[in-house]
Amino acid sequence: MDSTVYEELKRIFHEPKRMAIMSALCAADRKGLTFTELKRGCGMSDGNLNRHLKVLADSGAVRIEKKFVGVKPRTTVFLTERGLDRFSEYLEALRVALENSLAAMPETRKTTSVQGPTVVAR
Numbered sequence: 001m002d003s004t005v006y007e008e009l010k011r012i013f014h015e016p017k018r019m020a021i022m023s024a025l026c027a028a029d030r031k032g033l034t035f036t037e038l039k040r041g042c043g044m045s046d047g048n049l050n051r052h053l054k055v056l057a058d059s060g061a062v063r064i065e066k067k068f069v070g071v072k073p074r075t076t077v078f079l080t081e082r083g084l085d086r087f088s089e090y091l092e093a094l095r096v097a098l099e100n101s102l103a104a105m106p107e108t109r110k111t112t113s114v115q116g117p118t119v120v121a122r
Helices: 003-007 017-027 033-040 046-057 081-104
Strands: 064-069 072-079
Touching: 017 033, 017 046, 017 072, 017 081, 033 046, 033 072, 046 064, 072 081
Parallel strands: none
Antiparallel strands: 064 072
16 A cells, blocks of 8 residues: 555644535635634534634635624635645545555445545536
8 A cells, every 4th residue: 555645644634623624615616704604614613613723724724814894803714725735635645545445445344435526516
């Protein structure tokens, strides 16, 4: 088995909540999501989301914009080009790792096959 596949499984994205954040931002296209939208969509508390966003922002995967809309503050999170590239590489490495694991299983335990992602045209 190729060990480089497992090196691509970056810990930054391998945490389930961060994977959820990145997936939600991918689905949002380039318009980003507000903090509230991410919080609701990912089922997280303010503190938990803040912690994960800090890790993602520090790595350059997301950009956080804070501004006032009228008199209310609004935080919007955007996926960066670098973040999209790194997350895509992570997903490809995860796909290969899952296929390798499935191939290594005894035939009697295989119940499903791993398929590539379904791409929805916008």
